[in-house]
Amino acid sequence: MTLSCDIKYFSLVCIQKSWYFNLDPSRVITNGLCGEDTAVLFLTLPGYAASLQFTFKKGATLDFYVTDLAAHLSPRPVCLGCANKTYSGSITHDKLFAAGDGQSFKCSSVSLLSTSSELRIKLVRLQVQAFRVPTFLYGQEVDCWTDFYKELIPIIIGATVLTLVLTALLTFLLIKDRHRTGYVRI
Structure with a gap:
């Protein structure tokens, strides 16, 4: 089983004071696990300051979708002497980013996902595919x-x-x- 993901930009938004933390994609470390009908994709920043976890599930009709999405953000304090605050949230048992067998889900528009009352995830130019990735290329695209x-x-x-x-x-x-x-007339 293989898993492929291309998220160009993502940012984590703390709602309480509307702080935006843009995460540089070149610094993001990707990791994952693949099973027969479940795959997990981890996106983390060095030092685990921020992380996203996507859990993909294979459906009964040979499609795939994200069932769980977990986010964690531990930003540096915004001022000297301010305490560190950790923001976490998740979306569970949803059918996010669904596509058919051998296809990839692509969304060029902004996707805003609310994971908790304090944390939202903003994904821009997202493309994901799980389970049947031909030679690390994406299959036919399914638009959002x-x-x-x-x-x-x-x-x-x-x-x-x-x-x-x-x-x-x-x-x-x-x-x-x-x-x-x-x-x-005559």
């Missing part, structure tokens, strides 16, 4: 709903504008033809 709607809205607006233009053109042609009937 946010990306899907961003592509769908311009198509709907374009179709609406085209319909209005065609309706106006046909109405003009029908009115123009109707005025020609009647008396003919």
Whole structure:
């Protein structure tokens, strides 16, 4: 079993005072465990100042999804003499980032996940795949709903504008033809 993950940027947000901790992806250490129908991906910073743990589960219909997501943040104090505070949170038994067998889940939009009353995770440009990763490349991409709607809205607006233009053109042609009937000049 193999596991592949590409998270370009993620940040942990402490809600209480709206502090943002952006984590540099080049410093993130990745590790993981793979089983027959469960895989775990660990993303940690040196010194364990912050960590994310994704637990992937293989579904009955040969799909995969994240069932558990745990976050831990131990930032340096924001001022001299301030006490260290540790923030933790988790999301359990959810079907996050679902994709089919041999496919990867991709989301270019911002994903904001609330793990506790004090901690939210903001993932940007996320792509994950578990269980059937061909030679460390991603399989066919499954877009998240946010990306899907961003592509769908311009198509709907374009179709609406085209319909209005065609309706106006046909109405003009029908009115123009109707005025020609009647008396003919000699």
